[in-house]
Amino acid sequence: MLDRRILPALSIAIAGLAAVIAWRLSQTIAWVRPFELVVTIALGLAIIATVIATIRRSATWSIAIAALLLLANTGFLLADLAGVEMLAMPGPDPKVAIAVASGTLLGVGALWLRRQWAAWLCLALGAAGIGTGGLNAIQTATVVAGARDSAMQWYLDLCRYEWALVVIAIGGALIVLNVVAARHAFVAPAAWTARTGFVRALRLSMIASFVAVPMLLVYAWMQPIAIETRTTALVLAAVLTLGAILAARGKLAGALVLVVAGLGLLAQTVATYQLATSREVAAYYVVFWTPAAILAIVSGALLAQPVVRFLRAR
16 A cells, blocks of 8 residues: 555655645746756755656666765755855755765665665654754744845845755655655665564664654754753763664664663753743754654653563562
8 A cells, every 4th residue: 555555646646746836936947047947956956766666666667866866965964065056055064964864875875785774874863854954944934924125135045045945845755655665675684674663663763763863963063052061971972873783783772872861952952942042042943853862752751661570470
C-alpha cells in the first residue's frame, strides 16, 4: 500500500505544492536571476524524477535522486565557505557548515553502499531541511505579503530569501520520500531485524538524534539565546552522535547513551526555553530537540520493561 499508492501520491502532492508556490512567487519575476532559474528547473526535474521513481518503485533511482540532492546542498555549503554567495540568505557558521557537509558526504557515500545507518542519517538531513526551510518560509511568506509596497530592492531580496527557504524545504521532502521509497534496499545489522516496539522506538530515536545534533551546533555556535546552555548544547551534540553511532552498529551501549542523552536534551530544552532572551526563537529549537528527547526516553522505558518484569517475578 505504501509503495504502490501512498508514496506516488505524496510525490505528486509535492509536485502540486511546488507548482502552487512557483505560481505565487512568479507574480513578481524581477527577483529571478539565472542562478534561481537553473536551481528551480533542477528541482523541478528532481520532482518529476521522484514521481517516476516512486511509480516504478525503483530503489536505484530513489537513492540516486536523494544522493544528488544531498550533494547539491553540500555544494552550496562549500561554496559559501569559499566566499561565493549563491543563495539569498546568510550562510551558517563555518564550523556548522563543515560539520554538516562532512556528515552529508559520509552519509551519501554509505547510501550508495546501501548501509542502513546511512538511510537513517539521510532521512534526518531531509527532515531537518523540511523543518528549517518550512518553518522559516512560513514566517517569511507573511513578511513578503506585507512588503509589496516597500523599497523594490529590499522586496526582491526578500523574495529570493523566501525562494531559497522553499527550495530547502521541498528538497528535504524529496530526500525523505526517496529514502523511504528505497528502504528495502538497505542492509541492516542483525540487531535491527527484530520487529519489536523497542527496536522501532530506538530507530526513530536515532533519526531524531541525527536531526537534533546539527540544530544543537547551530544554537551553540550561531544563536545561543540562553548563554548558560551553550556549553551543554555542544556536549549533548557529541553524546547524541556517539550514542547514534553505537546504536547504528547494533550496540546496546548506544541505546543506553541515547537514553541518558535524551534526558539531558529534555533538560536542555526546558532550560533554554525558560532562560531564552527570545521565547519565539527558543520555540524554534524546541521543535527540533523535543522529538529526540521524548523518543530516547520512550526507548529507555521499553528497554527497562524486561528488567521490571524480572524484578516483579522474584
